[in-house]
Amino acid sequence: MNEKSARILAAVFLLGGLAALGISWRLGQADAVILHARMPEAGGWTPADLTVAAGQPLRLRLTSDDVMHGFAIGQSDQPAVDVEPGKVTNLTVIFDKPGTYTFYCTRWCGPNHWRMRGAIIVTGERVEQPVTPPLYAQLGLDIDARREAQTIPAGKPSTQRSAEIFAQFLLPSAQSYLSPGYYRSRSPEQVWQDLRDDPHWVHYSDLQLWDAVAYIWQANTTPEALAEARSLYARNCAACHGESGGGDGVFIGGQVQVQGEAHGFPPGYETVLPTDFTDPRHLLAVSPAHLQGKIIRGGMGTGMPMWGVIFTEEQTWALVSYLYTFQFEEVP
Amino acid sequence: MKRIVVSWAVLGAAALLVAFAPFNLQPVTSNVERIFRVEAGDFAYSPAVLHVNPGDNVTIKLVATDVVHGLYVDGYDLSVIAEPGQPAVLSFTADRPGTFRLRCSVTCGALHPFMTGKLKVGTNLLLWRGIGLALLAFLGILTLRSPGLPIVH
Numbered sequence: 001m002n003e004k005s006a007r008i009l010a011a012v013f014l015l016g017g018l019a020a021l022g023i024s025w026r027l028g029q030a031d032a033v034i035l036h037a038r039m040p041e042a043g044g045w046t047p048a049d050l051t052v053a054a055g056q057p058l059r060l061r062l063t064s065d066d067v068m069h070g071f072a073i074g075q076s077d078q079p080a081v082d083v084e085p086g087k088v089t090n091l092t093v094i095f096d097k098p099g100t101y102t103f104y105c106t107r108w109c110g111p112n113h114w115r116m117r118g119a120i121i122v123t124g125e126r127v128e129q130p131v132t133p134p135l136y137a138q139l140g141l142d143i144d145a146r147r148e149a150q151t152i153p154a155g156k157p158s159t160q161r162s163a164e165i166f167a168q169f170l171l172p173s174a175q176s177y178l179s180p181g182y183y184r185s186r187s188p189e190q191v192w193q194d195l196r197d198d199p200h201w202v203h204y205s206d207l208q209l210w211d212a213v214a215y216i217w218q219a220n221t222t223p224e225a226l227a228e229a230r231s232l233y234a235r236n237c238a239a240c241h242g243e244s245g246g247g248d249g250v251f252i253g254g255q256v257q258v259q260g261e262a263h264g265f266p267p268g269y270e271t272v273l274p275t276d277f278t279d280p281r282h283l284l285a286v287s288p289a290h291l292q293g294k295i296i297r298g299g300m301g302t303g304m305p306m307w308g309v310i311f312t313e314e315q316t317w318a319l320v321s322y323l324y325t326f327q328f329e330e331v332p
Numbered sequence: 333m334k335r336i337v338v339s340w341a342v343l344g345a346a347a348l349l350v351a352f353a354p355f356n357l358q359p360v361t362s363n364v365e366r367i368f369r370v371e372a373g374d375f376a377y378s379p380a381v382l383h384v385n386p387g388d389n390v391t392i393k394l395v396a397t398d399v400v401h402g403l404y405v406d407g408y409d410l411s412v413i414a415e416p417g418q419p420a421v422l423s424f425t426a427d428r429p430g431t432f433r434l435r436c437s438v439t440c441g442a443l444h445p446f447m448t449g450k451l452k453v454g455t456n457l458l459l460w461r462g463i464g465l466a467l468l469a470f471l472g473i474l475t476l477r478s479p480g481l482p483i484v485h
Contacts, residue, residue: 068400068438085439107400108416110441238417250373250397250416 032059032090037069037083039110045103045118054098054124062089070106073120074310080106098124102309108239111251114305134313135184136293143293144300149189149285157210158329159218165208166215173200177212183220184288184317188213188327192284214328221321225314229322232315240274240303245326247276251303272302277326284327291320339475343468350464364388366426372414373397375443377434386429386454392422402437405451411437429454 036046042065052058062071064085072080073093081089095101105116136143159166168174176182177191186194195201195209204212234243242248252273277283295316298306311319366388371378373396384390394403394414403420404411407428414420434449 064439066439067441067444107438108396109399111398113399234418235415239415240417243417243419250395 032061034061034063035071037062037064037066037071037105037109037116039066040112040115041110042066044116045105048118049121050103050118051121051123052095054095054122057092057094058120060089060091060093062091063087067109068107069109069116072104072106074102074104075312076101082107095120095122098122098126104310106235117309134292134296134308135289136296139185139289141287141290141293143290143297147187147282147285147290149187149281151189151192152280152284153210154207156329157207157214157327159211159214160329161208161211165204165212168201168212169215169219171200177216178219180220183216184292187287187290188217188284188324190287191216217321217324217328221318225318226322226325228315229318232311232319233322236307237319241277242274245277245323247274247278249274272299274303277323280327283323288317288320291323292316295319336476339472343472343475347465347468350461350468365391367391367393369393369395370403370449371395371397372401372403372436372447375436375441375447377403377447377449380434380449381452382434382450383452384426384454386426388426388453390424390426390451393419394422395419399440400438401440401447404435404437405432406435407432408451413438426451426453430458431456 033047033050035050038044038046050058060071062081062083064083064087066085068085069083070080071083071089071091072078078093081091083089099122101120101122103118103120105113107113109116132138169178177195183191191213192209195204195212196206201209201212233241238249240247240249240251242252275282294304295311296306296308298304298308307316364385364387366382366384368379368382368391370382370392372394382390382392392403392412394401394412396414396416396419398416400413400415402411402413403422405422405424407430408424410422410424412420412422430453432451432453434451436444436447438444440447
């Protein structure tokens with residue numbers, strides 16, 4: 001009798017323990033999404049689409065099936081986390097606003113690293129907000145047109161050279177040159193030409209006018225924005241465009257041949273090299289709005305990714321102003 | 333019998349000398365700046381072998397040319413991670429003589445375990461001591477083997 005009850009007791013304890021383990025495991029796993037990261041050539045993110053309701057926590061268990069990856073969400077302050085093979089990174093995110101968000105890989109995991117993206121669809125009551133198209137679209141710029149500056153400065157324009165010319169900007173007649181609307185919609189070359197044609201500026205030399213152009217640029221950015229853009233550039237752009245902006249990044253040898261008109265390649269292929277930002281003929285011919293368009297939309301058929309879903313508007317403008325540091329003397 | 337004791341004593345003394353003698357073969361240098369630019373790509377470091385003298389200030393600029401790579405220095409327990417476009421710099425004083433393995437610290441692909449290099453700080457004394465001891469052991473076999481043991485063919 002005693003032995004029988006002991007057996008029953010042991011069985012109850014054993015089953016109870018197993019059930020408790022199972023239930024706690026279920027609870028711990030509840031609604032956690034296991035997100036596998038693979039190199040884009042091997043499939044990228046699995047699953048690539050996630051859905052969550054606004055205000056609800058999205059629990060992610062991130063792991064990698066091959067190499068080191070990173071996880072970040074575009075246009076959010078969520079810091080990037082590393083996703084390593086053999087490890088699980090737990091991450092919980094909450095979205096307040098409904099909409100579609102992009103998550104992307106933050107570690108260079110392969111030649112197609114930048115294609116490693118996925119979408120998070122946040123459902124909920126959508127408040128219709130008027131959407132303002134980006135400036136380049138408002139202006140109707142053809143951002144694929146090749147532009148080349150006809151007039152370039154003899155030396156690097158600097159805001160440090162002559163203080164005298166910048167006193168001009170205190171005059172009411174010059175105020176409009178400093179407005180963001182003016183600065184963003186005109187290329188440095190156009191600004192220079194406007195100043196050249198302005199009777200108030202007739203006494204100044206060509207280089208002094210270029211200094212004034214640099215001043216207008218500097219007035220429309222801040223050291224903080226440039227510092228943020230410097231790190232964004234290093235993380236996202238420098239691999240192709242080069243640390244010094246020369247279009248000579250480490251990936252230049254591995255440029256993927258892309259569809260297009262061509263010479264020197266089989267019909268239908270050409271190699272589009274990254275833009276050289278140190279070439280004044282190129283960079284001084286394009287307006288901030290043009291560069292904004294390139295960053296937002298990407299290169300369309302070149303290796304340049306689209307960043308519109310990843311960078312915020314402020315980050316994009318900061319990057320645009322940072323690009324001009326390859327032409328203008330930097331703010332000390 | 334006496335011969336064996338003397339042989340043991342001589343060989344033992346030689347072994348101790350080889351193993352522990354403070355050989356001072358290292359050129360006396362101090363605080364020389366050694367700057368290396370190491371390119372990491374295709375599961376290899378280039379250059380893969382770095383020579384420095386003990387006491388040198390070593391600066392390694394790690395440039396990743398394809399995917400994210402790392403550099404871990406065995407023995408010094410230092411590591412750094414570089415991404416394409418973002419070179420990383422590792423600076424340290426080579427105060428431990430010897431030869432140390434460099435290895436990639438980031439899982440970078442299928443051949444990641446084979447991505448290695450070497451940091452040589454001065455002469456590889458450990459290696460030479462090892463060779464010396466091995467030779468002594470061989471000598472010991474020759475001199476100390478029991479006489480009269482039949483050699484079976």
